[in-house]
Amino acid sequence: MHTVLGSASTKVVIGDDQPFCVIGERINPTGRKKFQEQLRAGDLSQIEADVAAQVEGGAHVLDVNMGVPLADEVDLLSRAVRLAQSLTDLPLCIDSSVVEALDAGLAVYQGKALVNSVTAEDERLDAILPLVKRYGAAVIALPNDEDEIPMSADRRLELTDKIIDTAAGVHGIPIEDIVIDPLAMPIGADTSVVGVTLETISKIRAAYGVNMTLGASNVSFGMPGRHTIGAAFLAMAAKCGLTSAIMDARSPQIVEAVRAADLLLGNDAWGANWIAAHRAKQAAG
Amino acid sequence: MTPDEILKGLYDKTLVGNGPAVLELTRTGLDTGMAPETMLFDALIPSLEEVGARFERGDFFVPEMLIAGKAMSGALEILRPLLAETGAHTVGTFLMGTVKGDVHDIGKNLVNIMLEGAGFHVIDLGVQVAPEKFVAAIGEHKPDIVGFSAFLTTTMPMFKANINALRKAGLRDSVVVMVGGAPVTQEYADAVGADGYAPDASATVKRAKEFMSQRRALATA
Numbered sequence: 001m002h003t004v005l006g007s008a009s010t011k012v013v014i015g016d017d018q019p020f021c022v023i024g025e026r027i028n029p030t031g032r033k034k035f036q037e038q039l040r041a042g043d044l045s046q047i048e049a050d051v052a053a054q055v056e057g058g059a060h061v062l063d064v065n066m067g068v069p070l071a072d073e074v075d076l077l078s079r080a081v082r083l084a085q086s087l088t089d090l091p092l093c094i095d096s097s098v099v100e101a102l103d104a105g106l107a108v109y110q111g112k113a114l115v116n117s118v119t120a121e122d123e124r125l126d127a128i129l130p131l132v133k134r135y136g137a138a139v140i141a142l143p144n145d146e147d148e149i150p151m152s153a154d155r156r157l158e159l160t161d162k163i164i165d166t167a168a169g170v171h172g173i174p175i176e177d178i179v180i181d182p183l184a185m186p187i188g189a190d191t192s193v194v195g196v197t198l199e200t201i202s203k204i205r206a207a208y209g210v211n212m213t214l215g216a217s218n219v220s221f222g223m224p225g226r227h228t229i230g231a232a233f234l235a236m237a238a239k240c241g242l243t244s245a246i247m248d249a250r251s252p253q254i255v256e257a258v259r260a261a262d263l264l265l266g267n268d269a270w271g272a273n274w275i276a277a278h279r280a281k282q283a284a285g
Numbered sequence: 286m287t288p289d290e291i292l293k294g295l296y297d298k299t300l301v302g303n304g305p306a307v308l309e310l311t312r313t314g315l316d317t318g319m320a321p322e323t324m325l326f327d328a329l330i331p332s333l334e335e336v337g338a339r340f341e342r343g344d345f346f347v348p349e350m351l352i353a354g355k356a357m358s359g360a361l362e363i364l365r366p367l368l369a370e371t372g373a374h375t376v377g378t379f380l381m382g383t384v385k386g387d388v389h390d391i392g393k394n395l396v397n398i399m400l401e402g403a404g405f406h407v408i409d410l411g412v413q414v415a416p417e418k419f420v421a422a423i424g425e426h427k428p429d430i431v432g433f434s435a436f437l438t439t440t441m442p443m444f445k446a447n448i449n450a451l452r453k454a455g456l457r458d459s460v461v462v463m464v465g466g467a468p469v470t471q472e473y474a475d476a477v478g479a480d481g482y483a484p485d486a487s488a489t490v491k492r493a494k495e496f497m498s499q500r501r502a503l504a505t506a
Contacts, residue, residue: 030468067438069473097439146413149388188347189391222347 001176003138003211005061005091008110012060012091014179014211014244019267020234020258021061021244023093023114024054025217027084028065039068039076044083051087058259058277059249062088063116064105065095078104085110093140093246099127106135115139116246117181118167120159121146129171138177140213141167143200149183153199156182160204176211179244180204184214187229188222194233198240205241213244216254231257238265288319295328295360300335302352304359311360321367325404329357330376333402337487350486351395354402361401376404377497380428380460382414384443389436392466392486396432399486400493416443416450423456429500430493433479435466445477461496465489 003014014021027050029035035046054062064084066076077096084092094105095116102115117140118128132139143150143159150156160180167173182200185193197219201212219233220226231254234245238261248254259277262268286294291314298306307329314324336353339345368375379400383390390412397407408426410418423431431451435441444464451457463481464474474482481496483489 033470036470067468069438069441069468069470070476073438097437144388147388148412149390186347186391189351189395191348224346 001209001211003176003179004112005114005138006111007085007089007091010089010091014213016209016211016241016243017267018243019262019273020238020242021213022059022249022255022258023061023063023213023244023246024057024059024249025063025215025246026050026054026248026250027062027080028095029068030065036068039066040071044076044080047080047083048087051084054249055088055090057249057252058255059090061091061093061114063093063095063246065116066101067096073098073101074104077101078108081105082108099131102128103131106131106137109135113137114179117142118163119144120162125163125166129167129173132167132177133171133173138179139167139173140179140181142181142183144183151193151196153196153203156200157203157207160208164208164210175208179211179213180208181214182212182242184216184218186221187219194219198236201237201240201242211243212241213246214242216245216247227251227253230254234258235261235264286313286317288317291317291319292324292328295324296332299329299332299353299356299360302349302356304352304356307356307360308363311363315363315367321364321371324360325364325368329360330404333357333399333490337399337490340485340487347395351398354398357402358398361404375406377406377429377493377500378408378426379405379430379432379493380408380410380419380422380426381432381434382410382419383412383434383436384440384447385413385415386443387435387437387440388412389466390434392436393432393434396434396465396486396489399490403490403494405493416447419447420450420454420456423451423460424454428460430461430463430496432463432465432489435464435469438468441466441469441473444479448478461500463489463492463496
């Protein structure tokens with residue numbers, strides 16, 4: 001199944017027969033004190049460096065999140081989307097938990113965006129899916145509801161059923177434009193949580209064959225050697241059927257791990273991408 | 286074992302999160318007539334403080350903090366009833382919950398374990414806790430500190446709603462309000478009128494203890 005995203009000029013295809021789609025996570029002020037202060041003052045200039053570093057690192061899509069406490073997220077997100085699109089041809093993933101901010105970001109976006117995100121909560125489905133439909137976007141959906149973030153793969157699959165029934169059945173969003181987030185949790189808090197995520201990926205893949213993405217950096221939170229953990233995790237998750245991740249595109253170690261996974265899983269014919277990346281590194285070296 | 290050996294053992298085994306050894310040493314201590322307060326204040330709490338300090342320096346990681354906190358909680362289960370008998374004061378009572386509209390609880394649970402490890406009596410209301418539920422629980426449990434946790438920019442405004450509900454119920458001045466969660470900042474905590482904010486579990490414990498000594502100073506003044 002192919003999820004096709006686009007900017008005004010460039011298309012990116014997410015799919016199980018495609019190279020793993022790297023969504024750069026960096027344009028996000030969470031935990032970045034200086035960036036938060038700049039954004040509160042209306043200064044978006046940091047985005048330029050963040051775009052450049054992630055394009056350089058090999059991102060296919062860039063996530064844009066402007067969730068700054070005490071700032072006008074609606075205004076910031078629409079300005080950030082316009083700015084990012086003036087700096088890169090890569091498609092964007094418009095990321096907010098504020099419905100009005102998603103609307104404002106989608107309104108100024110050129111092309112077909114990925115919306116991050118909706119959950120299986122009725123209220124969120126009712127508010128966000130009509131926007132996704134209206135703008136012809138694709139959407140990331142998280143299988144958690146009003147009561148809990150389920151800690152079993154079966155319950156996550158049930159909530160995925162609900163999401164797909166509602167998005168495709170009620171709102172008429174094509175199933176290929178629904179990207180499920182199987183929920184990545186920190187391994188440092190409980191060493192069983194990644195097993196649940198991997199099982200969820202396998203089950204959703206078997207049931208629907210839809211594309212999936214997740215916040216890969218969550219997995220290594222609170223641990224040393226985060227890039228090594230991220231690299232190992234993404235290779236395993238790709239094998240289970242994960243086709244994309246919102247991740248640290250500036251880390252060569254993690255990006256190279258997903259490129260190697262492409263090769264090993266048969267998504268890089270004759271190793272052409274792997275070898276070309278090697279040559280490019282040599283030439284730059 | 287000499288009392289010093291027991292205290293040193295409790296400190297060392299808590300530091301590395303060896304729950305069974307901490308339990309055994311606690312029982313040995315009690316069998317040899319050691320006061321529960323001595324074990325708590327001269328070994329267990331200093332050990333957890335060292336865990337927090339190492340975490341803040343980046344020398345300790347989340348799982349190490351968790352198992353140390355759990356080892357400490359195991360000892361406290363034995364000691365708490367005895368401490369109550371002797372009339373020794375607990376460190377304080379901390380009421381905790383994730384705000385309405387939000388179901389994220391990994392960070393909150395981590396904070397709970399560290400608070401319990403530091404000797405706090407923690408009452409966890411879970412996730413999706415409505416303002417009226419916080420109000421009722423504060424009325425019932427009379428905590429020293431209440432903690433509101435939120436993971437989303439859309440649920441953070443519930444801090445303000447909760448604080449307003451406390452004010453309306455006449456409870457605002459009876460309790461210290463702390464807030465936290467991934468998107469929360471000190472500025473935001475100040476803006477909604479919270480008393481305290483901490484960026485992680487270890488810092489929460491430190492801040493909570495500061496509030497407790499301020500409360501004690503006020504109570505005895």
